[in-house]
Structure formats: structure tokens, C-alpha cells
Amino acid sequence: MSVAENQAAAGRGSARAVSILSSLGRFLVIAVTTYLGLLAVTFFIGRVIPIDPVLAVLGDRAPTAVVERTRREMGLDLPLIEQFYIYVKSALSGDFGTSVLTTNPVMSDIRRVFPATIELATLGTIIGAVFGVPLGVLAAVRRGSFIDQIARVIGLIGYSVPIFWLGLLGLVLFYAKLQWVAFPARLDVVYEYTFTPITGFYLLDAAMQGQWDVFYDAYRHIILPASLLGYFALAYISRMTRSFMLNEMAQEYIVAARAKGLSETRIIWGHALRNAAVPMVTVIALSYASLLEGSVLTETVFSWPGIGLYITNSLTNADMNAVLGGTIIIGSVFIGINLLSDLLYRLLDPRTKAG
Amino acid sequence: MTASDAGSLSRREWLLSERPASRMQARLGRAYVAWRRFTANRLAVVGLLIILGLVVVAALAGMLAPYSPTVGDLKNARLLAPSAAHWFGTDDLGRDIYSRIVYGSRWTLYVVILVAIIAAPIGLLVGTVAGYAGGWTDAILMRITDIFLAFPKLVLALAFVAALGPGIENAVLAIAITSWPPYARIARAETLTVRNSDYIKAVQLMGASPFRIVLRHIMPLCISSLIIRVTLDMAGIILTAAGLGFLGLGAQPPLPEWGAMIASGRRFILDQWWVAGAPGAAILIVSLGFNLLGDGLRDALDPRSGDQ
Amino acid sequence: MSGNPDKQTKGALLEVDDLRVTFPTRTGLVQAVRGVSFSLGRERLGIVGESGSGKSQTGRAIMGLTSPQAQVSAKKLSFDGIDLLSAPPRERRALRGNRIAMILQDPKYSLDPVMTIGRQIVETLRTHEKVSKAEARERALEMLRAVQIRDPARVFDLHPHEVSGGMGQRAMIAMMLIAGPELMIADEPTSALDVTVQLDVLNILDKLVAERGMGLIFISHDLRLVSSFCDRVVVMYAGKVVEQLKASELRDARHPYTRGLLNCMPRIGFERHPLPVLDRKPEWAA
Numbered sequence: 001m002s003v004a005e006n007q008a009a010a011g012r013g014s015a016r017a018v019s020i021l022s023s024l025g026r027f028l029v030i031a032v033t034t035y036l037g038l039l040a041v042t043f044f045i046g047r048v049i050p051i052d053p054v055l056a057v058l059g060d061r062a063p064t065a066v067v068e069r070t071r072r073e074m075g076l077d078l079p080l081i082e083q084f085y086i087y088v089k090s091a092l093s094g095d096f097g098t099s100v101l102t103t104n105p106v107m108s109d110i111r112r113v114f115p116a117t118i119e120l121a122t123l124g125t126i127i128g129a130v131f132g133v134p135l136g137v138l139a140a141v142r143r144g145s146f147i148d149q150i151a152r153v154i155g156l157i158g159y160s161v162p163i164f165w166l167g168l169l170g171l172v173l174f175y176a177k178l179q180w181v182a183f184p185a186r187l188d189v190v191y192e193y194t195f196t197p198i199t200g201f202y203l204l205d206a207a208m209q210g211q212w213d214v215f216y217d218a219y220r221h222i223i224l225p226a227s228l229l230g231y232f233a234l235a236y237i238s239r240m241t242r243s244f245m246l247n248e249m250a251q252e253y254i255v256a257a258r259a260k261g262l263s264e265t266r267i268i269w270g271h272a273l274r275n276a277a278v279p280m281v282t283v284i285a286l287s288y289a290s291l292l293e294g295s296v297l298t299e300t301v302f303s304w305p306g307i308g309l310y311i312t313n314s315l316t317n318a319d320m321n322a323v324l325g326g327t328i329i330i331g332s333v334f335i336g337i338n339l340l341s342d343l344l345y346r347l348l349d350p351r352t353k354a355g
Numbered sequence: 356m357t358a359s360d361a362g363s364l365s366r367r368e369w370l371l372s373e374r375p376a377s378r379m380q381a382r383l384g385r386a387y388v389a390w391r392r393f394t395a396n397r398l399a400v401v402g403l404l405i406i407l408g409l410v411v412v413a414a415l416a417g418m419l420a421p422y423s424p425t426v427g428d429l430k431n432a433r434l435l436a437p438s439a440a441h442w443f444g445t446d447d448l449g450r451d452i453y454s455r456i457v458y459g460s461r462w463t464l465y466v467v468i469l470v471a472i473i474a475a476p477i478g479l480l481v482g483t484v485a486g487y488a489g490g491w492t493d494a495i496l497m498r499i500t501d502i503f504l505a506f507p508k509l510v511l512a513l514a515f516v517a518a519l520g521p522g523i524e525n526a527v528l529a530i531a532i533t534s535w536p537p538y539a540r541i542a543r544a545e546t547l548t549v550r551n552s553d554y555i556k557a558v559q560l561m562g563a564s565p566f567r568i569v570l571r572h573i574m575p576l577c578i579s580s581l582i583i584r585v586t587l588d589m590a591g592i593i594l595t596a597a598g599l600g601f602l603g604l605g606a607q608p609p610l611p612e613w614g615a616m617i618a619s620g621r622r623f624i625l626d627q628w629w630v631a632g633a634p635g636a637a638i639l640i641v642s643l644g645f646n647l648l649g650d651g652l653r654d655a656l657d658p659r660s661g662d663q
Numbered sequence: 664m665s666g667n668p669d670k671q672t673k674g675a676l677l678e679v680d681d682l683r684v685t686f687p688t689r690t691g692l693v694q695a696v697r698g699v700s701f702s703l704g705r706e707r708l709g710i711v712g713e714s715g716s717g718k719s720q721t722g723r724a725i726m727g728l729t730s731p732q733a734q735v736s737a738k739k740l741s742f743d744g745i746d747l748l749s750a751p752p753r754e755r756r757a758l759r760g761n762r763i764a765m766i767l768q769d770p771k772y773s774l775d776p777v778m779t780i781g782r783q784i785v786e787t788l789r790t791h792e793k794v795s796k797a798e799a800r801e802r803a804l805e806m807l808r809a810v811q812i813r814d815p816a817r818v819f820d821l822h823p824h825e826v827s828g829g830m831g832q833r834a835m836i837a838m839m840l841i842a843g844p845e846l847m848i849a850d851e852p853t854s855a856l857d858v859t860v861q862l863d864v865l866n867i868l869d870k871l872v873a874e875r876g877m878g879l880i881f882i883s884h885d886l887r888l889v890s891s892f893c894d895r896v897v898v899m900y901a902g903k904v905v906e907q908l909k910a911s912e913l914r915d916a917r918h919p920y921t922r923g924l925l926n927c928m929p930r931i932g933f934e935r936h937p938l939p940v941l942d943r944k945p946e947w948a949a
Contacts, residue, residue, distance in 0.1 A: 030501070037502030049518040066445050160590050160642035165617050168624050176625045186583030252772035258728050259767070259839065260787040261760030271775050278777065279441065293507040297598050301621075312602055313512070315517050327514040334507045350822040351776055 023346060031339050036088070038331045043087050048080075050320075068316045106325035108306060112122030114329070115200025117299070117306030118187060121291040123203075123226035127286050128233020128291075133273075136241025140249065141268055149236050158235020163294055167228050167301035174224055182220040184303040185288045190353070191217055225302040229294055240283045244276035251275075278349045285341030289334045342348040364422025386572050392655040399651020405644025413460040420454035425609040427451070434627045443633040446619065448609075452630065456637050462612045463641060466527055466596045467589050473531035475585050478538020479577060483569050485539070497543065503536040506586035509595055516604040523596075523612065526605040530595050534588060541584055545577040577654050587649035589644035597638050676846055676878045677703040677725065680739035682903075684720045684729055696718040697734075697902035703846070707879040709889030709910070712899035712923065713941075718882045721899070722848045725880070726765050727755045727926040742846065761791040764839035766868075769855035770831030774823035774838075781819030784838045791842045794923065804882035806837040810867050829860030836868055846878040854883070865892060885926045886913075898924070920947055 043180035054071050055062075062070075071077065075086050090096075095104040099117035139151035174180045182188065186202060187195065195214050197205045201223065248254070249272050257267045303309065307326050314322035371388070375381035393399055411421060422441075427433075427449030435445040443452040452453055485496035515529035549555060550573075599605035600614025608615065613634040620631030681685060684696040696717040701708065723729045725740070740747045742763060747755065759765075775783055779919045784803040785939050788902035794802070800819070807815035810833040823831055832852060839847065848941065849868065853861040869892065872879045889896055890910045898906040899923045906918040916922055923941045 004818075033498060034502050034505045037499070038506065040410065041506070043512070045518040049515075156643060157639070158644055159646050160594075161639045162594055162601070162614070162617070162635055162642075164598065164601050165638065168617070168621060168631055169628075169635070172624055172628055181670075237463050252767055252769065253775045255728055255774040256765075256767055256835070256838075257775065259726055259759055259765040261756050261758070262758065262786070262789050263790075266790075271778070275775065275777050289507070293509050296509060296513065297601065300602065311513065315513065316603065318517075320517065323514055325516045327510050330507050330510050331505075335505045338505050349777070351824045 003331025006248060027339055027343060031335065034335050035332065038328060038335065039088050039091055040084070042328055042331075043084050043222035043328075046320055046324045047083060047087070049077075091328060096328065099314065099319055099322040099325075101314055101319045101322060106322050109310065109322065110325060110329050112200075113305055113307050113310045115197075115318030116202075116304060117292065117295050117308060119201045120222060120226055120298070120304060120306060121229065121288060121295055123222060124291045125233050125284065125288045127227060128237050128287060131230070132234035132237030133241050133280065136238035137245050137268060137273060139238065140242045140245030141247065141264075148242075151242065155235045155239045156230055163228065163232060164297045164301050166231075167225065167298055170224050170228060171301070179223045182217065184221075184301070186218070186221055186305055187214070188217050188221075188311065225298050225304055229291045229298055232294060233284075233291055234289050236290075237280075237283060241276065241280060245272055245280055248272040278345060281344050282341045285337050285344070289337040292330055292333060292337075312336045376609065390654045393651050396651045396654060398647045399654070402644045402647025402649075402651060405640060407650055409460055409464065409641055409644065412457055414466045416458045420451075420457040422451035422454040422502060424450065424455045424458035424611040426532070431502060434623060434630065437629055444629040445591065445618070446603055446630050447623065452616075452633050455616060456634055457620060457650075459611040459613045459616065459634065459637065460641075462523065462606060462610060463593060463638075466523070466530070467592050467645075469527045470531045470534060470592050470596075471585050471589070473527070474535040475581055477531075478535040478540075479574060479581060481535070481541025482539035482544075483546045483573050483577060486543040487550055487565065489550075489567050493543075496539070500536045500539045503533065504540070507529065508533040509598060512595060512599060513602070513604065516530055516599060523600075523603045525604040526596055526599045529599070530592055534592065537584060537588070538581055541580050542574075542577045545580055546573050549573060549576055583649060583653045583656060586652055589645035589649065593638060593645070595640050601615045604635070666875055669763070675702040676743060677880075678739055678741050679703075680737060681720075682721065682737040682740060682779055683735070684717070684724050685734045685736075686730075687732060687734075696724065696903055699899070699902075699904050700918045701897055701904065703878050703880065703906060705743055705845075705876050705878050705941040706895065707869075707881060709881045709883065709893035709896045710899060711731060711883060711886050711889050711896060713789070713884060715901075716899040717902035718899050719850055722765065722850050722880060722882050726759060726763060726848060727752075728759075730767070755883075756793070760787050760839070760844070761842045761847065762844050763846045763889075764842070764844040766832075766835055766839055766852045766895040767931070770823065770828060770835050771855070773835060774831060779820050780834045780838075781821055784834070787838050788841045791885060804840060806841045807834070807841075807869065810834070810837045811863075812837075820835075827860075828856045831865060831866055832856060832860075836864070836871070838869060840875075843875070844877065844898050847872060848878070848880045850884070851884070853888075854885075886921075900943075903948065905947055918947075919944070 054067050054074065056077065075083050078086070094107045096110075098104065099106050099109055102109055135147075135151050135154070139148040142148055171184065175183060191214050195202075195206070195211065198208065199205055202218040203215060206212070206218055245268075249268075253275075254267060254272060257271050262270075295304075295306055296311060298304065299306045299308035300312050307330060311323055311326040311330075314326065316319075367387075369380070370384045372380065372384060372456050373383055378535065393403075412636070427445065429449045432445045432449040432451075434447055435441055441451050441453065442615045443456065445451055446455070481496050481500060483495040485500075508580070512526070512529040515532060516525050518526065519525040555572060558572055563572075597604055597612075597614030597617070600612045600616075601618045603615070603618060604613050606612030608619070616634035617631045617638075620627070620629075623630050678698045679702065681721060682696055682699045686693045686695060699721055700715070710721060720729060724735050724737075725742075729735055730878065735748065737748060742758065745754075745758070747758075750758075756943050772928075774780070778786075781800070781803055784806060785796075785799045788799050804815045804819060807818055812818050812830065812833055818826065818830065818834065823834070826834065828906045832855075836852075847868075852868065853864055856864060865888075868879075871877075879893075881889060881893050886896075886898075890913045890948070893910050896908060896913060897904055898916075898918065901918050906916060906921045907915060913921075914926070916925065919942060927941060
């Protein structure tokens with residue numbers, strides 16, 4: 001290699017480092033402003049919309065002395081901007097106040113219920129991706145065929161059906177009639193007392209401790225809600241996979257791959273899907289985020305003790321701290337996943353590395 | 356184009372003329388081509404029929420519903436199975452479910468129309484102003500838009516309703532607040548494509564104010580892509596509203612809102628499945644209608660998206 | 664002009680007789696190629712025409728790479744005695760890359776962007792020959808050297824976007840030559856490249872084709888390039904062959920379309936006022 005070429009290569013290397021640093025910086029700015037925006041909106045909801053935030057927190061039957069004390073404790077006598085500053089500070093340290101319903105700090109409540117939601121959403125996303133990606137690929141490759149029509153119908157219904165209603169019908173069919181799955185809960189009552197979770201992900205915990213009866217029971221409880229969420233992920237993932245694949249299959253490198261004599265199978269799964277995989281990562285991450293959100297309704301239907309059920313229970317009991325704390329946590333995870341998928345996209349696509 | 360001229364051509368030829376003699380003719384011709392493309396898509400026509408059906412049912416609810424949607428026969432008609440007298444059965448308060456669904460169509464329309472006329476103009480305004488002004492205005496407005504886009508919609512709507520208090524008006528407001536950002540994005544993108552075009556420059560030279568340019572020359576261009584997007588979002592709006600209703604945060608009893616009807620039928624789901632079954636099917640059909648219509652409109656009005 | 668293959672050699676590598684490619688569209692059938700005939704030995708044949716003349720579709724029909732809705736028919740389309748149109752898809756696939764290869768126009772789009780150049784070359788080889796990974800790598804490096812890439816080990820691990828257009832097209836040539844094909848179809852192989860590297864790439868291609876005694880179909884819109892580079896030239900217009908002649912006899916071309924193409928080319932020392940415009944008569948397409 002000539003000197004000039006060496007220098008060019010070195011220059012490319014440092015340019016690449018700079019571009020990664022600057023994009024990291026940009027990500028950080030986006031993350032911070034978005035998070036501040038989230039806090040601003042919840043602050044607005046919690047402190048500005050209610051005529052009297054104290055009553056919103058305590059309910060209107062609290063004694064006057066308590067109301068006054070809480071008003072001072074909440075810093076409501078301070079100017080709004082100062083209140084917001086204190087709000088942001090405490091939110092950043094994980095302090096969302098105390099839940100009226102459980103009398104625990106909201107954060108410790110959430111820490112207790114969150115693994116249940118993560119377990120459900122993760123399994124749902126896995127189901128959605130495992131079935132959705134191949135379905136989308138086949139629909140694209142055999143465009144207009146029977147399987148393409150099926151994928152289209154599955155997608156359309158997924159976009160149109162109320163998730164909670166489908167969940168209820170699922171319970172009628174698979175629990176009441178066929179008895180394939182267990183009743184709405186996380187575990188049978190028998191195991192509630194004998195089983196000590198470690199991570200909070202019951203399937204994982206049971207497997208780690210070798211308690212296969214618990215594992216099977218947990219499986220029978222989670223499979224229906226997870227499949228339900230998985231179906232919604234599948235509708236979205238298969239539709240996006242199809243359109244990405246159609247786009248890739250029309251590219252010139254596919255013609256070149258055919259000219260090399262590769263088999264269609266190899267062209268589809270080895271070349272087109274590998275190229276489609278880059279945007280697919282974003283799609284799967286986004287569907288994961290939306291399943292976290294969808295868990296609010298699903299958990300209510302399946303009495304699944306996760307953050308969704310926590311929020312809706314708090315809602316019906318006018319427990320604003322808990323509602324807003326839960327909103328901030330789901331929002332933060334949502335923002336985090338959004339940014340992470342963006343970052344992953346850049347890492348996975350060799351084209352963006354050169355900047 | 357005079358009447359005698361038009362008479363010598365067939366109406367189709369007049370519409371498809373390569374050299375329209377008036378703006379009116381050009382517009383009608385374009386609409387005709389779009390309509391032809393739309394009706395060639397059978398599923399889109401099905402979607403249109405579903406939505407027209409919804410409007411008709413909502414308008415004629417009083418004539419179509421045999422019973423009162425809110426007052427039932429508690430003594431004799433509780434939780435009856437579907438029959439000739441009660442097509443979809445009755446609920447726990449002895450109300451005819453068919454009649455409630457017929458009246459419920461009004462609330463569904465109420466929600467989608469209100470959300471659309473609140474959210475779409477907000478998005479249109481934010482997007483066109485950001486796109487036309489550029490610079491810091493653009494940066495700040497789009498940052499706010501992105502922040503709202505990064506939020507989980509349903510959860511945010513929940514929090515809003517929690518603060519505003521349950522009720523269908525507040526549900527509408529909450530959904531509208533969470534659904535304008537995509538419209539702003541679209542409007543901005545459209546604005547950016549026309550901002551530097553010659554005819555906008557010509558209008559500027561003639562001394563039009565920025566306000567007038569945005570209002571009269573840019574906004575109209577954003578309308579068609581916005582309509583497509585709003586139609587595609589309708590299903591999501593219906594589902595979110597139904598979800599809020601299901602959680603008891605949307606329409607309050609005794610309003611015959613479909614989501615709330617599912618919630619009240621939930622207790623009897625294992626034995627009297629029809630109480631929750633029928634309103635859910637109604638939501639499914641109407642959402643499906645909007646999705647099919649939206650897809651069809653997109654394919655007909657936006658040739659760029661092609662046949663993918 | 665079609666038909667009349669003047670030197671029908673018995674062992675022709677490729678024989679094309681009355682090739683037709685038709686696409687169904689919403690408004691009816693569109694004939695992209697309408698009865699093209701030629702035969703090819705181990706020589707360099709240029710196909711020249713404007714865009715839309717059907718030259719690329721001719722190349723793709725020989726490869727078997729026309730889009731699935733296209734209808735391809737011919738009185739004869741045979742490669743080394745194999746009837747391509749009646750050959751089962753599996754057999755045609757085995758020919759592609761192995762015995763007939765094709766170079767596409769722009770390496771920016773015709774190389775898989777997320778796979779390293781080395782892997783793409785190795786992939787061709789391992790599709791057609793049972794070789795170990797290590798040996799495949801060795802052969803790929805050797806091939807990269809053959810297309811005059813100075814640092815093959817480095818380029819082997821690069822992604823297509825990390826190399827220049829000229830380097831990418833050389834990698835493309837390496838990828839298509841590695842299995843040792845006997846016929847190469849080069850579809851505008853240099854049109855997307857910088858003028859400065861066009862000649863380099865052409866020389867590499869020329870040298871390799873000559874060394875290996877391959878047949879070459881060189882598809883281009885550039886008549887001068889084709890005439891300096893090929894032994895014979897086929898001129899296409901509107902899906903038909905209007906003239907077929909030796910490159911050395913180009914100056915004696917009789918067909919007005921060919922003459923028009925020739926006249927379009929600027930020459931040093933000649934005043935050209937007004938600039939000649941290409942004549943297109945409907946009867947040539949008839």
C-alpha cells in the first residue's frame with residue numbers, strides 16, 4: 001500500500017471515530033431532551049391540570065391538617081418552575097412519591113411488578129418475531145400467492161381487533177372450553193407460597209431452580225397472554241418484513257446473486273433477508289416497546305400482576321403518584337428502546353459506519 | 356369548455372382529456388382517475404361501504420334500534436341469549452345489545468371525528484410552520500414533536516384522562532393530544548418539498564405574507580397525504596378509545612360505547628359470551644373498514660407508494 | 664438483416680435464433696426483444712444500442728434472468744449444445760456463474776452491501792465447486808490479484824461501500840470469473856465508473872477474457888468503445904438487430920441507424936455545426 005493510501009485509511013479511521021462520537025453525543029442530547037419532555041408532560045398532568053393536586057393525591061376526604069402538610073411537602077407553595085426543578089431532581093433519583101393504595105414508595109412497587117411485564121412482553125416479541133419474519137418473507141417472495149393473502153388478512157385483523165376483546169375470547173376458548181391454559185394469574189395459588197423467585201422472571205427462575213412443575217405451571221399461565229401480544233407483534237413484524245423484502249428483492253445485487261448461480265433459498269435468506277435485517281431490528285425493537293404499552297390492556301384482562309395492571313388499579317383508586325410513576329417508567333423504557341434501536345441500526349449497517 | 360363541446364365527447368373522454376380546458380375539468384379528471392384506481396381495489400370498496408354503513412346506522416339509530424339503548428327490562432330480560440326478539444341478546448341490565456350497538460355507532464363516530472378535527476389541524480399547523488420557517492423554529496417544534504412521538508400513546512392518554520377525570524370528552528382530548536405528532540411530521544415533509552419551488556418564490560415576489568403563503572399555498576398541498584394518514588389512524592383511534600372505555604376511563608355508563616360495553620360484559624364472558632362478543636365484533640368491523648379504506652386511499656391518491 | 668449468420672461455425676459457444684422477450688403490461692404486451700439472432704464463438708461480440716433497444720434484455724434472457732412475468736421464446740437458444748429454453752431451472756442455475764457469468768453496470772448496487780467482498784467471491788466458488796474454506800479464500804485472493812488489486816488480503820475483508828467504483832467493479836469481475844466461466848456477459852460494465860478508471864477496468868477484463876479463451880458479450884451504448892474492444896458488433900434498435908458486422912468494417916456500415924450512431928461521435932479536428940441528431944425511422948423497427 002502506498003503512503004497516500006495508508007494516510008487515507010488512517011484518516012478514514014479517525015473520521016469514523018469522530019462520527020461515532022458525534023452521533024453518540026447527538027443520541028445523548030435526544031435522550032435527555034426527550035426524558036425532560038416526558039417529565040414536563042407528567043408534571044403538567046400531575047400538578048397543573050388538577051385544580052388542587054393535593055386533593056388529587058390524597059382524595060377529598062383527607063383531614064385539613066394532612067392536606068396542609070402534604071401541600072408543603074409537595075412544595076406547592078413554591079413557583080412552578082422551582083416545583084418542576086424539584087420534580088425532575090426527585091424523578092431522576094427514582095423518587096415518585098408514595099402510593100396511596102399500597103403505602104409503599106411507588107418505585108419499590110414498580111420494581112416488584114415490572115419483571116412480570118418484561119417477561120410477558122419479551123415472550124410476546126419472541127413469538128411475534130419467530131413467526132412474523134418468516135411469514136413476511138414468504139409473503140414477499142410469493143407475492144400474490146395464497147400465503148401472501150393469509151399474511152395480509154392476519155395483518156389486517158391484527159391492526160383492527162381490540163386486544164382486550166381478543167384476550168377475552170381467548171380465555172373463553174382456551175381456558176373455559178378447551179382447558180389448554182390456566183386461569184388468569186401468574187401462577188397457581190399452590191405455588192404462590194412454595195416458589196421463591198430470584199429474578200422475577202418466573203419461567204427463568206423455575207428453570208434455574210430445576211422446579212419443572214412450577215415451570216410448566218408458569219408456562220400454562222403465560223402462554224395465552226404472550227401469544228396474544230405475540231399476535232399483535234406478528235401483524236406488525238410480518239407486514240414490515242414483507243415490504244422490506246420486496247424492496248430488497250428488487251435490488252441489483254439480487255440479480256448479481258442470481259447470475260452467480262445461487263439458489264433462490266440462499267438468495268432470499270442469505271442475501272435479501274440479511275439486508276432487510278438491518279431495518280428489521282428497528283421494527284422488532286419498536287414492536288417490543290409497543291407490547292410494553294399493550295400490556296396495560298392485556299394485563300388487565302389476564303390479571304397479570306405487571307406494571308399495566310398496577311397502573312390501571314391505581315387509576316381506579318385515583319392514586320396519581322402511582323399512575324404518573326408508572327407512566328414515567330414505561331415512557332423511559334419506551335424512549336430507551338427507541339434510542340437503542342436507532343443506535344443498533346447504525347452499528348449493524350456497515351454503510352453508516354463510514355459516516 | 357361549453358356544453359355543446361362536452362356533448363360531442365363522452366363524459367369519460369372529457370374527464371380523461373389530456374388538455375383540460377379549465378381548472379375544474381383538470382380537477383374532476385384527476386378525481387375521476389383516483390376514483391377509478393380506488394374502485395379497482397375491491398377491498399377498499401368494502402372498507403368504504405363499511406364506513407358508509409356506519410354513518411347510515413349512526414344517522415338512523417332511532418329508526419333501526421327496536422329498544423332503548425339505556426333503559427332495559429330488568430325483570431324479564433336479563434342476560435338473554437340471542438333470539439329473534441333480541442338479535443344479539445341482552446345484557447345484565449336487561450338492555451337489548453343490538454340497540455346499544457346501533458346507538459354506540461354514534462359515539463364511535465363522535466370520537467373519530469372529534470379527534471380528527473382537533474389533532475389534524477394542530478399537526479398541520481405545527482408541521483407547515485416548522486417546515487416553512489426553518490431554523491430554530493423548525494428545530495424546536497420538531498423536537499417537541501419527536502418527544503411526543505417517543506411517548507407510549509395509550510399510557511400517556513391514560514395519564515391525561517386520570518388527571519382530567521374519566522369521560523368521553525376527556526378521552527377524546529387525551530387521544531387528540533397524543534395523536535397529532537405524525538401529522539406534523541407529514542406536513543413538514545410536504546412543506547419542505549415545495550418550500551423552494553418556483554411558484555412559492557413567485558408568490559413571495561408578489562409580496563404575499565408568510566402567513567398567507569402557509570395558509571393558502573402550502574397547507575392545501577399537505578391535505579391529501581394528511582387525509583390518508585388520518586384515515587389510516589382512525590382504526591387506532593377507535594381502538595384506543597375502546598381501550599379507555601374498557602378500563603372505565605372513557606365513556607361512562609349508561610352510554611352505549613362499545614369499549615365500555617365489553618368491560619361490562621367481561622364479568623359474564625364465560626357463560627354469556629354475547630354480552631362482550633357483539634360490541635367487540637362491531638369494533639373489529641369498523642376498524643377493519645377504516646384500515647381497508649385508508650389502504651385504498653393511499654394506493655389511489657399516492658402513486659409513489661405503488662403496489663407495495 | 665436478422666438471420667443470415669455468415670460464419671456458422673459448428674462448435675459455436677452460443678447460438679441465438681429469433682429470440683423474443685415480451686412483457687405483459689396493463690396496456691397490453693410490450694415486446695422488448697423482437698427476433699434477435701446471432702452466434703458466438705470464443706470471441707468478443709459487442710451489442711450496441713440506445714437505452715430501451717432491448718440489448719440488456721437480450722443479455723438477461725441468455726442468463727435466464729428476465730423477470731418472472733416476462734415471456735421468452737426463440738427458435739434456438741443454446742449454449743454449448745444445451746438448449747437453454749428447455750433446460751430445467753436447476754440446470755440453468757448450475758450454468759450461471761459456473762459456465763456463463765454476467766457483470767452488471769454499477770458495483771455500488773450490484774454487490775451485496777452487507778457482505779464483505781471476500782465472502783461474496785468465495786460464495787460463487789463454493790456454490791459450484793466443492794472446496795475447503797481455506798482453499799476458497801486462497802483462490803479468491805488469487806483472483807483479486809488477477810484483477811490487479813494490490814492488497815487483496817485487505818480488500819477481501821472490506822464491505823463494498825468501502826472501496827471505490829473501479830475497485831468495486833474489479834471485485835465484481837473477480838466474483839464472476841472465479842468459477843471459470845466460458846461465456847461472460849458484460850452489461851455496461853464501465854458506464855457507471857469514472858472516465859479515468861474505465862480503461863483500466865476494460866483492460867483487465869480484456870486480458871482475462873483473452874487469457875482464458877472465453878467468449879464475451881459486451882453490451883454498451885457506446886459504439887466507439889465497443890468497436891475498439893470487440894471483434895464483431897451487433898447494432899440493435901427497438902428490439903431488433905439492424906446490422907451485424909466486423910468491428911474493423913464499421914466504417915463501411917450501410918444501415919443509416921449505425922451511420923447515425925457513428926456520426927454522433929465527436930472527432931478532433933472537425934467542425935460540427937449543427938450537431939447531428941440521431942435519425943429514427945419507424946420502418947427500421949418494423
